[in-house]
Amino acid sequence: MMVNTGTVVFCADIGGSFIKFGLSRQQGEVTELARVATPAQSWDEFVLALQALLTEHGDGHPEDTPLAISTAGLVSPQSGEVMATNIPGFAGHNLAAELSQVLKRRVSVANDADCFALAEAHVGEGMGLPIVVGVILGTGVGGGIVFNGQLVRGHGGVAGEWGHGAITRTELVLDNNLVRIPRLPCGCGQTGCLDMLGGARGMERLHHELHQQSLTSQQIISGWQDEDAQSVLTIEAWLQLVGEPLTLLVNIIGATKVVVGGGLATVPRLIAALDERVRQSTLHSYPQPLVVPGKFVSQGGLVGASVLGRQR
Ligand SMILES: [Zn+2]
Known part of the structure:
Protein backbone atom coordinates (compact mmCIF):
# COMPACT_ATOMS: atom_id res chain seq x y z
CA MET A 1 0.00 0.00 0.00
CA MET A 2 1.39 3.40 -1.02
CA VAL A 3 0.24 6.27 1.13
CA ASN A 4 1.39 9.75 0.35
CA THR A 5 0.16 11.67 3.37
CA GLY A 6 1.71 14.94 2.23
CA THR A 7 -0.49 15.49 -0.84
CA VAL A 8 -3.50 17.75 -0.87
CA VAL A 9 -6.69 15.99 -2.00
CA ARG A 25 -4.26 18.38 3.64
CA GLN A 26 -3.67 15.22 5.59
CA GLN A 27 -5.24 11.78 5.68
CA GLY A 28 -8.19 11.76 8.06
CA GLU A 29 -8.60 15.53 8.11
CA VAL A 30 -11.01 17.38 5.82
CA THR A 31 -12.12 21.00 5.84
CA GLU A 32 -15.61 21.26 4.40
CA LEU A 33 -15.66 24.13 1.88
CA ALA A 34 -19.07 23.96 0.28
CA ARG A 35 -22.37 22.18 0.14
CA VAL A 36 -24.44 22.28 -3.05
CA ALA A 37 -27.55 20.48 -4.28
CA THR A 38 -26.86 17.25 -6.21
CA PRO A 39 -28.02 17.49 -9.84
CA ALA A 40 -29.26 13.92 -9.48
CA GLN A 41 -31.16 13.71 -12.78
CA SER A 42 -28.47 14.88 -15.20
CA TRP A 43 -24.93 13.61 -15.72
CA ASP A 44 -23.87 16.78 -17.58
CA GLU A 45 -25.11 19.06 -14.82
CA PHE A 46 -23.43 16.86 -12.23
CA VAL A 47 -20.08 17.22 -14.05
CA LEU A 48 -20.57 20.99 -14.32
CA ALA A 49 -21.29 21.20 -10.57
CA LEU A 50 -18.01 19.42 -9.76
CA GLN A 51 -16.11 21.59 -12.26
CA ALA A 52 -17.52 24.73 -10.63
CA LEU A 53 -16.50 23.55 -7.15
CA LEU A 54 -12.96 22.70 -8.28
CA THR A 55 -12.59 26.06 -10.07
CA GLU A 56 -13.98 28.04 -7.16
CA HIS A 57 -11.71 26.38 -4.58
CA GLY A 58 -8.74 25.48 -6.76
CA ASP A 59 -6.67 28.66 -6.23
CA GLY A 60 -3.23 27.95 -4.85
CA HIS A 61 -3.39 24.20 -5.53
CA PRO A 62 -1.90 22.25 -8.46
CA GLU A 63 -4.32 21.92 -11.40
CA ASP A 64 -4.14 18.14 -11.18
CA THR A 65 -4.91 17.95 -7.44
CA PRO A 66 -6.68 14.57 -7.09
CA LEU A 67 -10.39 14.30 -6.32
CA ALA A 68 -11.70 11.49 -4.10
CA ILE A 69 -15.42 10.78 -4.09
CA SER A 70 -17.67 9.03 -1.60
CA THR A 71 -21.03 8.33 -3.18
CA ALA A 72 -24.41 6.79 -2.49
CA GLY A 73 -24.91 3.56 -4.44
CA LEU A 74 -22.81 0.56 -5.34
CA VAL A 75 -19.58 1.25 -7.22
CA SER A 76 -18.58 -1.63 -9.49
CA PRO A 77 -14.79 -2.02 -9.63
CA GLN A 78 -15.28 -4.06 -12.83
CA SER A 79 -17.27 -1.54 -14.90
CA GLY A 80 -16.79 1.63 -12.82
CA GLU A 81 -20.56 2.12 -12.95
CA VAL A 82 -22.44 3.40 -9.92
CA MET A 83 -25.83 1.87 -9.18
CA ALA A 84 -27.57 4.57 -7.16
CA THR A 85 -31.35 4.56 -7.11
CA ASN A 86 -31.45 8.14 -5.79
CA ILE A 87 -29.03 9.48 -8.47
CA PRO A 88 -30.48 8.33 -11.82
CA GLY A 89 -28.04 10.60 -13.71
CA PHE A 90 -25.19 8.17 -12.92
CA ALA A 91 -26.75 5.33 -14.93
CA GLY A 92 -24.43 4.00 -17.62
CA HIS A 93 -21.45 6.16 -16.63
CA ASN A 94 -18.03 5.03 -15.46
CA LEU A 95 -17.67 7.65 -12.76
CA ALA A 96 -13.94 7.52 -12.02
CA ALA A 97 -12.77 7.12 -15.62
CA GLU A 98 -15.07 9.74 -17.17
CA LEU A 99 -14.49 12.29 -14.42
CA SER A 100 -10.70 11.80 -14.56
CA GLN A 101 -10.82 12.66 -18.26
CA VAL A 102 -13.10 15.69 -18.00
CA LEU A 103 -11.65 17.12 -14.79
CA LYS A 104 -8.03 16.35 -15.87
CA ARG A 105 -6.92 14.80 -12.61
CA ARG A 106 -6.93 11.47 -10.81
CA VAL A 107 -10.45 10.71 -9.55
CA SER A 108 -11.14 7.82 -7.18
CA GLU A 125 -12.19 3.12 16.10
CA GLY A 126 -10.55 0.39 14.02
CA MET A 127 -7.28 2.25 13.53
CA GLY A 128 -4.44 -0.05 12.53
CA LEU A 129 -6.47 -3.25 13.00
CA PRO A 130 -6.24 -5.95 10.31
CA ILE A 131 -9.91 -6.72 9.52
CA VAL A 132 -12.36 -3.88 10.08
CA VAL A 133 -16.05 -4.07 9.18
CA GLY A 134 -17.90 -0.78 8.89
CA VAL A 135 -21.57 -1.47 9.51
CA ILE A 136 -24.23 1.10 8.67
CA LEU A 137 -27.40 0.95 10.77
CA GLY A 138 -29.12 4.00 9.33
CA THR A 139 -32.42 4.15 7.49
CA GLY A 140 -31.47 0.69 6.22
CA VAL A 141 -28.52 -1.68 6.63
CA GLY A 142 -25.20 -1.46 4.76
CA GLY A 143 -21.51 -2.00 5.25
CA GLY A 144 -17.96 -2.17 4.00
CA ILE A 145 -14.87 -4.25 4.69
CA VAL A 146 -11.28 -3.04 5.06
CA PHE A 147 -8.56 -5.67 5.06
CA ASN A 148 -5.06 -4.58 6.13
CA GLY A 149 -5.94 -0.97 5.32
CA GLN A 150 -7.29 -1.75 1.85
CA LEU A 151 -10.92 -1.59 0.86
CA VAL A 152 -12.37 -4.92 -0.28
CA ARG A 153 -14.68 -4.04 -3.16
CA GLY A 154 -15.72 -7.44 -4.46
CA HIS A 155 -17.82 -8.45 -7.43
CA GLY A 156 -19.92 -5.47 -8.52
CA GLY A 157 -18.79 -3.58 -5.41
CA VAL A 158 -21.09 -5.53 -3.09
CA ALA A 159 -18.51 -6.67 -0.50
CA GLY A 160 -19.81 -5.94 3.00
CA GLU A 161 -23.44 -5.41 1.93
CA TRP A 162 -24.79 -7.74 4.61
CA GLY A 163 -28.28 -6.12 4.60
CA HIS A 164 -29.38 -7.98 1.47
CA GLY A 165 -30.15 -11.65 1.46
CA ALA A 166 -32.96 -13.17 3.49
CA ILE A 167 -33.02 -13.61 7.25
CA THR A 168 -33.37 -17.37 7.56
CA ARG A 169 -35.31 -17.24 10.80
CA THR A 170 -39.08 -17.45 10.39
CA GLU A 171 -40.03 -17.17 14.07
CA LEU A 172 -38.73 -15.96 17.43
CA VAL A 173 -39.63 -16.82 21.01
CA LEU A 174 -40.34 -13.55 22.81
CA ASP A 175 -41.65 -13.50 26.37
CA ASN A 176 -42.56 -17.20 26.00
CA ASN A 177 -44.61 -16.42 22.90
CA LEU A 178 -43.82 -17.71 19.44
CA VAL A 179 -43.70 -14.74 17.06
CA ARG A 180 -43.65 -15.05 13.29
CA ILE A 181 -41.07 -12.94 11.49
CA PRO A 182 -42.57 -11.13 8.49
CA ARG A 183 -40.83 -11.64 5.14
CA LEU A 184 -41.11 -8.31 3.41
CA PRO A 185 -40.34 -7.51 -0.22
CA CYS A 186 -37.10 -5.48 -0.43
CA GLY A 187 -36.12 -2.73 -2.86
CA CYS A 188 -33.33 -4.98 -4.17
CA GLY A 189 -35.92 -7.38 -5.63
CA GLN A 190 -35.57 -10.13 -3.04
CA THR A 191 -37.94 -10.99 -0.18
CA GLY A 192 -37.08 -11.20 3.53
CA CYS A 193 -33.87 -9.11 3.48
CA LEU A 194 -32.38 -7.96 6.77
CA ASP A 195 -32.49 -4.43 5.29
CA MET A 196 -36.29 -4.44 5.71
CA LEU A 197 -36.13 -5.11 9.49
CA GLY A 198 -32.63 -4.14 10.60
CA GLY A 199 -32.28 -0.36 10.19
CA ALA A 200 -34.31 2.43 11.76
CA ARG A 201 -37.22 1.93 9.32
CA GLY A 202 -36.96 -1.81 9.93
CA MET A 203 -37.20 -1.34 13.68
CA GLU A 204 -40.38 0.67 13.07
CA ARG A 205 -41.81 -2.06 10.78
CA LEU A 206 -40.98 -4.68 13.39
CA HIS A 207 -42.70 -2.69 16.14
CA HIS A 208 -45.77 -2.28 13.96
CA GLU A 209 -45.81 -5.99 13.17
CA LEU A 210 -45.55 -6.95 16.86
CA HIS A 211 -47.88 -4.37 18.40
CA GLN A 212 -49.92 -2.84 15.52
CA GLN A 213 -48.59 0.54 16.65
CA SER A 214 -46.73 3.15 14.55
CA LEU A 215 -43.80 4.69 16.45
CA THR A 216 -40.55 6.26 15.25
CA SER A 217 -37.30 4.44 15.97
CA GLN A 218 -36.43 7.21 18.46
CA GLN A 219 -39.72 6.61 20.31
CA ILE A 220 -39.12 2.85 20.36
CA ILE A 221 -35.56 3.29 21.66
CA SER A 222 -36.57 5.71 24.39
CA GLY A 223 -39.46 3.41 25.32
CA TRP A 224 -36.92 0.58 25.61
CA GLN A 225 -34.70 2.74 27.83
CA ASP A 226 -37.75 3.58 30.00
CA GLU A 227 -38.62 -0.14 30.17
CA ASP A 228 -41.89 0.16 28.29
CA ALA A 229 -42.97 -3.49 27.78
CA GLN A 230 -43.86 -3.21 24.08
CA SER A 231 -40.67 -1.36 23.13
CA VAL A 232 -38.57 -3.80 25.18
CA LEU A 233 -40.09 -6.65 23.16
CA THR A 234 -39.41 -4.90 19.85
CA ILE A 235 -35.76 -4.20 20.73
CA GLU A 236 -35.33 -7.78 21.93
CA ALA A 237 -36.61 -9.01 18.55
CA TRP A 238 -34.43 -6.45 16.72
CA LEU A 239 -31.30 -7.49 18.63
CA GLN A 240 -31.88 -11.13 17.74
CA LEU A 241 -32.66 -10.45 14.08
CA VAL A 242 -29.65 -8.15 13.60
CA GLY A 243 -27.30 -9.96 15.96
CA GLU A 244 -27.50 -13.34 14.24
CA PRO A 245 -26.49 -12.28 10.70
CA LEU A 246 -23.86 -9.94 12.17
CA THR A 247 -22.35 -12.85 14.10
CA LEU A 248 -22.31 -14.86 10.89
CA LEU A 249 -20.51 -12.01 9.11
CA VAL A 250 -17.97 -11.79 11.95
CA ASN A 251 -17.32 -15.54 11.79
CA ILE A 252 -17.03 -15.58 7.98
CA ILE A 253 -14.40 -12.87 7.70
CA GLY A 254 -12.79 -13.13 11.15
CA ALA A 255 -13.46 -9.47 11.93
CA THR A 256 -11.10 -7.76 14.35
CA LYS A 257 -13.52 -4.88 14.96
CA VAL A 258 -17.04 -3.99 13.83
CA VAL A 259 -17.52 -0.22 13.78
CA VAL A 260 -21.10 1.06 13.50
CA GLY A 261 -22.24 4.17 11.64
CA GLY A 262 -25.65 5.57 10.71
CA GLY A 263 -28.37 7.04 12.91
CA LEU A 264 -28.70 4.06 15.27
CA ALA A 265 -24.96 4.31 16.09
CA THR A 266 -25.75 7.50 18.03
CA VAL A 267 -27.39 5.37 20.76
CA PRO A 268 -24.41 3.84 22.64
CA ARG A 269 -26.61 1.62 24.82
CA LEU A 270 -28.23 0.01 21.78
CA ILE A 271 -24.85 -0.72 20.19
CA ALA A 272 -23.56 -2.08 23.53
CA ALA A 273 -26.57 -4.43 23.69
CA LEU A 274 -25.88 -5.55 20.11
CA ASP A 275 -22.21 -6.08 20.98
CA GLU A 276 -23.16 -8.24 23.95
CA ARG A 277 -25.51 -10.27 21.76
CA VAL A 278 -22.90 -10.84 19.06
CA ARG A 279 -20.09 -11.70 21.46
CA GLN A 280 -22.27 -14.35 23.13
CA SER A 281 -22.42 -16.25 19.85
CA THR A 282 -19.15 -15.80 17.94
CA LEU A 283 -17.09 -18.89 17.28
CA HIS A 284 -13.98 -17.35 18.83
CA SER A 285 -14.25 -15.26 21.99
CA TYR A 286 -13.75 -11.50 22.04
CA PRO A 287 -12.76 -10.32 25.53
CA GLN A 288 -12.99 -6.64 24.49
CA PRO A 289 -15.98 -4.90 22.89
CA LEU A 290 -16.23 -5.98 19.25
CA VAL A 291 -19.20 -3.98 17.95
CA VAL A 292 -18.64 -0.31 18.76
CA PRO A 293 -20.06 3.06 17.63
CA GLY A 294 -17.83 4.78 15.06
CA LYS A 295 -15.84 7.96 15.43
CA PHE A 296 -17.16 9.28 12.09
CA VAL A 297 -20.86 8.55 12.33
CA SER A 298 -21.70 11.81 10.51
CA GLN A 299 -18.64 12.66 8.33
CA GLY A 300 -17.49 9.18 7.35
CA GLY A 301 -17.91 9.99 3.64
CA LEU A 302 -15.51 12.95 3.50
CA VAL A 303 -12.98 11.49 5.95
CA GLY A 304 -13.04 8.16 4.11
CA ALA A 305 -12.53 9.98 0.80
CA SER A 306 -9.45 11.64 2.29
CA VAL A 307 -8.04 8.14 2.87
CA LEU A 308 -9.23 6.78 -0.50
CA GLY A 309 -7.62 9.66 -2.40
CA ARG A 310 -4.22 8.71 -1.02
CA GLN A 311 -4.41 5.03 -1.92
CA ARG A 312 -3.20 3.49 -5.19
ZN1 LIG B 1 -32.67 -6.65 -0.29
Missing part, protein backbone atom coordinates in the same frame (compact mmCIF):
# COMPACT_ATOMS: atom_id res chain seq x y z
CA PHE A 10 -10.12 17.41 -2.83
CA CYS A 11 -12.92 15.32 -1.35
CA ALA A 12 -16.59 15.09 -2.27
CA ASP A 13 -19.40 13.24 -0.51
CA ILE A 14 -22.28 12.75 -2.94
CA GLY A 15 -25.72 11.93 -1.65
CA GLY A 16 -29.12 12.00 -3.31
CA SER A 17 -29.73 15.56 -2.04
CA PHE A 18 -26.34 17.23 -1.45
CA ILE A 19 -22.73 17.26 -2.55
CA LYS A 20 -20.42 18.03 0.37
CA PHE A 21 -17.09 19.31 -0.92
CA GLY A 22 -13.89 19.69 1.06
CA LEU A 23 -10.12 19.88 1.06
CA SER A 24 -7.86 17.44 2.85
CA VAL A 109 -14.64 6.70 -6.23
CA ALA A 110 -16.05 4.47 -3.49
CA ASN A 111 -19.43 3.79 -1.92
CA ASP A 112 -20.27 5.82 1.22
CA ALA A 113 -20.41 2.78 3.54
CA ASP A 114 -17.01 1.71 2.17
CA CYS A 115 -15.66 5.23 2.84
CA PHE A 116 -16.98 5.05 6.40
CA ALA A 117 -15.16 1.72 6.85
CA LEU A 118 -11.95 3.21 5.41
CA ALA A 119 -12.18 6.22 7.74
CA GLU A 120 -12.68 4.01 10.80
CA ALA A 121 -9.92 1.57 9.78
CA HIS A 122 -7.33 4.32 9.24
CA VAL A 123 -8.12 7.07 11.72
CA GLY A 124 -11.12 5.89 13.75
Whole structure:
Protein backbone atom coordinates (compact mmCIF):
# COMPACT_ATOMS: atom_id res chain seq x y z
CA MET A 1 0.00 0.00 0.00
CA MET A 2 1.39 3.40 -1.02
CA VAL A 3 0.24 6.27 1.13
CA ASN A 4 1.39 9.75 0.35
CA THR A 5 0.16 11.67 3.37
CA GLY A 6 1.71 14.94 2.23
CA THR A 7 -0.49 15.49 -0.84
CA VAL A 8 -3.50 17.75 -0.87
CA VAL A 9 -6.69 15.99 -2.00
CA PHE A 10 -10.12 17.41 -2.83
CA CYS A 11 -12.92 15.32 -1.35
CA ALA A 12 -16.59 15.09 -2.27
CA ASP A 13 -19.40 13.24 -0.51
CA ILE A 14 -22.28 12.75 -2.94
CA GLY A 15 -25.72 11.93 -1.65
CA GLY A 16 -29.12 12.00 -3.31
CA SER A 17 -29.73 15.56 -2.04
CA PHE A 18 -26.34 17.23 -1.45
CA ILE A 19 -22.73 17.26 -2.55
CA LYS A 20 -20.42 18.03 0.37
CA PHE A 21 -17.09 19.31 -0.92
CA GLY A 22 -13.89 19.69 1.06
CA LEU A 23 -10.12 19.88 1.06
CA SER A 24 -7.86 17.44 2.85
CA ARG A 25 -4.26 18.38 3.64
CA GLN A 26 -3.67 15.22 5.59
CA GLN A 27 -5.24 11.78 5.68
CA GLY A 28 -8.19 11.76 8.06
CA GLU A 29 -8.60 15.53 8.11
CA VAL A 30 -11.01 17.38 5.82
CA THR A 31 -12.12 21.00 5.84
CA GLU A 32 -15.61 21.26 4.40
CA LEU A 33 -15.66 24.13 1.88
CA ALA A 34 -19.07 23.96 0.28
CA ARG A 35 -22.37 22.18 0.14
CA VAL A 36 -24.44 22.28 -3.05
CA ALA A 37 -27.55 20.48 -4.28
CA THR A 38 -26.86 17.25 -6.21
CA PRO A 39 -28.02 17.49 -9.84
CA ALA A 40 -29.26 13.92 -9.48
CA GLN A 41 -31.16 13.71 -12.78
CA SER A 42 -28.47 14.88 -15.20
CA TRP A 43 -24.93 13.61 -15.72
CA ASP A 44 -23.87 16.78 -17.58
CA GLU A 45 -25.11 19.06 -14.82
CA PHE A 46 -23.43 16.86 -12.23
CA VAL A 47 -20.08 17.22 -14.05
CA LEU A 48 -20.57 20.99 -14.32
CA ALA A 49 -21.29 21.20 -10.57
CA LEU A 50 -18.01 19.42 -9.76
CA GLN A 51 -16.11 21.59 -12.26
CA ALA A 52 -17.52 24.73 -10.63
CA LEU A 53 -16.50 23.55 -7.15
CA LEU A 54 -12.96 22.70 -8.28
CA THR A 55 -12.59 26.06 -10.07
CA GLU A 56 -13.98 28.04 -7.16
CA HIS A 57 -11.71 26.38 -4.58
CA GLY A 58 -8.74 25.48 -6.76
CA ASP A 59 -6.67 28.66 -6.23
CA GLY A 60 -3.23 27.95 -4.85
CA HIS A 61 -3.39 24.20 -5.53
CA PRO A 62 -1.90 22.25 -8.46
CA GLU A 63 -4.32 21.92 -11.40
CA ASP A 64 -4.14 18.14 -11.18
CA THR A 65 -4.91 17.95 -7.44
CA PRO A 66 -6.68 14.57 -7.09
CA LEU A 67 -10.39 14.30 -6.32
CA ALA A 68 -11.70 11.49 -4.10
CA ILE A 69 -15.42 10.78 -4.09
CA SER A 70 -17.67 9.03 -1.60
CA THR A 71 -21.03 8.33 -3.18
CA ALA A 72 -24.41 6.79 -2.49
CA GLY A 73 -24.91 3.56 -4.44
CA LEU A 74 -22.81 0.56 -5.34
CA VAL A 75 -19.58 1.25 -7.22
CA SER A 76 -18.58 -1.63 -9.49
CA PRO A 77 -14.79 -2.02 -9.63
CA GLN A 78 -15.28 -4.06 -12.83
CA SER A 79 -17.27 -1.54 -14.90
CA GLY A 80 -16.79 1.63 -12.82
CA GLU A 81 -20.56 2.12 -12.95
CA VAL A 82 -22.44 3.40 -9.92
CA MET A 83 -25.83 1.87 -9.18
CA ALA A 84 -27.57 4.57 -7.16
CA THR A 85 -31.35 4.56 -7.11
CA ASN A 86 -31.45 8.14 -5.79
CA ILE A 87 -29.03 9.48 -8.47
CA PRO A 88 -30.48 8.33 -11.82
CA GLY A 89 -28.04 10.60 -13.71
CA PHE A 90 -25.19 8.17 -12.92
CA ALA A 91 -26.75 5.33 -14.93
CA GLY A 92 -24.43 4.00 -17.62
CA HIS A 93 -21.45 6.16 -16.63
CA ASN A 94 -18.03 5.03 -15.46
CA LEU A 95 -17.67 7.65 -12.76
CA ALA A 96 -13.94 7.52 -12.02
CA ALA A 97 -12.77 7.12 -15.62
CA GLU A 98 -15.07 9.74 -17.17
CA LEU A 99 -14.49 12.29 -14.42
CA SER A 100 -10.70 11.80 -14.56
CA GLN A 101 -10.82 12.66 -18.26
CA VAL A 102 -13.10 15.69 -18.00
CA LEU A 103 -11.65 17.12 -14.79
CA LYS A 104 -8.03 16.35 -15.87
CA ARG A 105 -6.92 14.80 -12.61
CA ARG A 106 -6.93 11.47 -10.81
CA VAL A 107 -10.45 10.71 -9.55
CA SER A 108 -11.14 7.82 -7.18
CA VAL A 109 -14.64 6.70 -6.23
CA ALA A 110 -16.05 4.47 -3.49
CA ASN A 111 -19.43 3.79 -1.92
CA ASP A 112 -20.27 5.82 1.22
CA ALA A 113 -20.41 2.78 3.54
CA ASP A 114 -17.01 1.71 2.17
CA CYS A 115 -15.66 5.23 2.84
CA PHE A 116 -16.98 5.05 6.40
CA ALA A 117 -15.16 1.72 6.85
CA LEU A 118 -11.95 3.21 5.41
CA ALA A 119 -12.18 6.22 7.74
CA GLU A 120 -12.68 4.01 10.80
CA ALA A 121 -9.92 1.57 9.78
CA HIS A 122 -7.33 4.32 9.24
CA VAL A 123 -8.12 7.07 11.72
CA GLY A 124 -11.12 5.89 13.75
CA GLU A 125 -12.19 3.12 16.10
CA GLY A 126 -10.55 0.39 14.02
CA MET A 127 -7.28 2.25 13.53
CA GLY A 128 -4.44 -0.05 12.53
CA LEU A 129 -6.47 -3.25 13.00
CA PRO A 130 -6.24 -5.95 10.31
CA ILE A 131 -9.91 -6.72 9.52
CA VAL A 132 -12.36 -3.88 10.08
CA VAL A 133 -16.05 -4.07 9.18
CA GLY A 134 -17.90 -0.78 8.89
CA VAL A 135 -21.57 -1.47 9.51
CA ILE A 136 -24.23 1.10 8.67
CA LEU A 137 -27.40 0.95 10.77
CA GLY A 138 -29.12 4.00 9.33
CA THR A 139 -32.42 4.15 7.49
CA GLY A 140 -31.47 0.69 6.22
CA VAL A 141 -28.52 -1.68 6.63
CA GLY A 142 -25.20 -1.46 4.76
CA GLY A 143 -21.51 -2.00 5.25
CA GLY A 144 -17.96 -2.17 4.00
CA ILE A 145 -14.87 -4.25 4.69
CA VAL A 146 -11.28 -3.04 5.06
CA PHE A 147 -8.56 -5.67 5.06
CA ASN A 148 -5.06 -4.58 6.13
CA GLY A 149 -5.94 -0.97 5.32
CA GLN A 150 -7.29 -1.75 1.85
CA LEU A 151 -10.92 -1.59 0.86
CA VAL A 152 -12.37 -4.92 -0.28
CA ARG A 153 -14.68 -4.04 -3.16
CA GLY A 154 -15.72 -7.44 -4.46
CA HIS A 155 -17.82 -8.45 -7.43
CA GLY A 156 -19.92 -5.47 -8.52
CA GLY A 157 -18.79 -3.58 -5.41
CA VAL A 158 -21.09 -5.53 -3.09
CA ALA A 159 -18.51 -6.67 -0.50
CA GLY A 160 -19.81 -5.94 3.00
CA GLU A 161 -23.44 -5.41 1.93
CA TRP A 162 -24.79 -7.74 4.61
CA GLY A 163 -28.28 -6.12 4.60
CA HIS A 164 -29.38 -7.98 1.47
CA GLY A 165 -30.15 -11.65 1.46
CA ALA A 166 -32.96 -13.17 3.49
CA ILE A 167 -33.02 -13.61 7.25
CA THR A 168 -33.37 -17.37 7.56
CA ARG A 169 -35.31 -17.24 10.80
CA THR A 170 -39.08 -17.45 10.39
CA GLU A 171 -40.03 -17.17 14.07
CA LEU A 172 -38.73 -15.96 17.43
CA VAL A 173 -39.63 -16.82 21.01
CA LEU A 174 -40.34 -13.55 22.81
CA ASP A 175 -41.65 -13.50 26.37
CA ASN A 176 -42.56 -17.20 26.00
CA ASN A 177 -44.61 -16.42 22.90
CA LEU A 178 -43.82 -17.71 19.44
CA VAL A 179 -43.70 -14.74 17.06
CA ARG A 180 -43.65 -15.05 13.29
CA ILE A 181 -41.07 -12.94 11.49
CA PRO A 182 -42.57 -11.13 8.49
CA ARG A 183 -40.83 -11.64 5.14
CA LEU A 184 -41.11 -8.31 3.41
CA PRO A 185 -40.34 -7.51 -0.22
CA CYS A 186 -37.10 -5.48 -0.43
CA GLY A 187 -36.12 -2.73 -2.86
CA CYS A 188 -33.33 -4.98 -4.17
CA GLY A 189 -35.92 -7.38 -5.63
CA GLN A 190 -35.57 -10.13 -3.04
CA THR A 191 -37.94 -10.99 -0.18
CA GLY A 192 -37.08 -11.20 3.53
CA CYS A 193 -33.87 -9.11 3.48
CA LEU A 194 -32.38 -7.96 6.77
CA ASP A 195 -32.49 -4.43 5.29
CA MET A 196 -36.29 -4.44 5.71
CA LEU A 197 -36.13 -5.11 9.49
CA GLY A 198 -32.63 -4.14 10.60
CA GLY A 199 -32.28 -0.36 10.19
CA ALA A 200 -34.31 2.43 11.76
CA ARG A 201 -37.22 1.93 9.32
CA GLY A 202 -36.96 -1.81 9.93
CA MET A 203 -37.20 -1.34 13.68
CA GLU A 204 -40.38 0.67 13.07
CA ARG A 205 -41.81 -2.06 10.78
CA LEU A 206 -40.98 -4.68 13.39
CA HIS A 207 -42.70 -2.69 16.14
CA HIS A 208 -45.77 -2.28 13.96
CA GLU A 209 -45.81 -5.99 13.17
CA LEU A 210 -45.55 -6.95 16.86
CA HIS A 211 -47.88 -4.37 18.40
CA GLN A 212 -49.92 -2.84 15.52
CA GLN A 213 -48.59 0.54 16.65
CA SER A 214 -46.73 3.15 14.55
CA LEU A 215 -43.80 4.69 16.45
CA THR A 216 -40.55 6.26 15.25
CA SER A 217 -37.30 4.44 15.97
CA GLN A 218 -36.43 7.21 18.46
CA GLN A 219 -39.72 6.61 20.31
CA ILE A 220 -39.12 2.85 20.36
CA ILE A 221 -35.56 3.29 21.66
CA SER A 222 -36.57 5.71 24.39
CA GLY A 223 -39.46 3.41 25.32
CA TRP A 224 -36.92 0.58 25.61
CA GLN A 225 -34.70 2.74 27.83
CA ASP A 226 -37.75 3.58 30.00
CA GLU A 227 -38.62 -0.14 30.17
CA ASP A 228 -41.89 0.16 28.29
CA ALA A 229 -42.97 -3.49 27.78
CA GLN A 230 -43.86 -3.21 24.08
CA SER A 231 -40.67 -1.36 23.13
CA VAL A 232 -38.57 -3.80 25.18
CA LEU A 233 -40.09 -6.65 23.16
CA THR A 234 -39.41 -4.90 19.85
CA ILE A 235 -35.76 -4.20 20.73
CA GLU A 236 -35.33 -7.78 21.93
CA ALA A 237 -36.61 -9.01 18.55
CA TRP A 238 -34.43 -6.45 16.72
CA LEU A 239 -31.30 -7.49 18.63
CA GLN A 240 -31.88 -11.13 17.74
CA LEU A 241 -32.66 -10.45 14.08
CA VAL A 242 -29.65 -8.15 13.60
CA GLY A 243 -27.30 -9.96 15.96
CA GLU A 244 -27.50 -13.34 14.24
CA PRO A 245 -26.49 -12.28 10.70
CA LEU A 246 -23.86 -9.94 12.17
CA THR A 247 -22.35 -12.85 14.10
CA LEU A 248 -22.31 -14.86 10.89
CA LEU A 249 -20.51 -12.01 9.11
CA VAL A 250 -17.97 -11.79 11.95
CA ASN A 251 -17.32 -15.54 11.79
CA ILE A 252 -17.03 -15.58 7.98
CA ILE A 253 -14.40 -12.87 7.70
CA GLY A 254 -12.79 -13.13 11.15
CA ALA A 255 -13.46 -9.47 11.93
CA THR A 256 -11.10 -7.76 14.35
CA LYS A 257 -13.52 -4.88 14.96
CA VAL A 258 -17.04 -3.99 13.83
CA VAL A 259 -17.52 -0.22 13.78
CA VAL A 260 -21.10 1.06 13.50
CA GLY A 261 -22.24 4.17 11.64
CA GLY A 262 -25.65 5.57 10.71
CA GLY A 263 -28.37 7.04 12.91
CA LEU A 264 -28.70 4.06 15.27
CA ALA A 265 -24.96 4.31 16.09
CA THR A 266 -25.75 7.50 18.03
CA VAL A 267 -27.39 5.37 20.76
CA PRO A 268 -24.41 3.84 22.64
CA ARG A 269 -26.61 1.62 24.82
CA LEU A 270 -28.23 0.01 21.78
CA ILE A 271 -24.85 -0.72 20.19
CA ALA A 272 -23.56 -2.08 23.53
CA ALA A 273 -26.57 -4.43 23.69
CA LEU A 274 -25.88 -5.55 20.11
CA ASP A 275 -22.21 -6.08 20.98
CA GLU A 276 -23.16 -8.24 23.95
CA ARG A 277 -25.51 -10.27 21.76
CA VAL A 278 -22.90 -10.84 19.06
CA ARG A 279 -20.09 -11.70 21.46
CA GLN A 280 -22.27 -14.35 23.13
CA SER A 281 -22.42 -16.25 19.85
CA THR A 282 -19.15 -15.80 17.94
CA LEU A 283 -17.09 -18.89 17.28
CA HIS A 284 -13.98 -17.35 18.83
CA SER A 285 -14.25 -15.26 21.99
CA TYR A 286 -13.75 -11.50 22.04
CA PRO A 287 -12.76 -10.32 25.53
CA GLN A 288 -12.99 -6.64 24.49
CA PRO A 289 -15.98 -4.90 22.89
CA LEU A 290 -16.23 -5.98 19.25
CA VAL A 291 -19.20 -3.98 17.95
CA VAL A 292 -18.64 -0.31 18.76
CA PRO A 293 -20.06 3.06 17.63
CA GLY A 294 -17.83 4.78 15.06
CA LYS A 295 -15.84 7.96 15.43
CA PHE A 296 -17.16 9.28 12.09
CA VAL A 297 -20.86 8.55 12.33
CA SER A 298 -21.70 11.81 10.51
CA GLN A 299 -18.64 12.66 8.33
CA GLY A 300 -17.49 9.18 7.35
CA GLY A 301 -17.91 9.99 3.64
CA LEU A 302 -15.51 12.95 3.50
CA VAL A 303 -12.98 11.49 5.95
CA GLY A 304 -13.04 8.16 4.11
CA ALA A 305 -12.53 9.98 0.80
CA SER A 306 -9.45 11.64 2.29
CA VAL A 307 -8.04 8.14 2.87
CA LEU A 308 -9.23 6.78 -0.50
CA GLY A 309 -7.62 9.66 -2.40
CA ARG A 310 -4.22 8.71 -1.02
CA GLN A 311 -4.41 5.03 -1.92
CA ARG A 312 -3.20 3.49 -5.19
ZN1 LIG B 1 -32.67 -6.65 -0.29
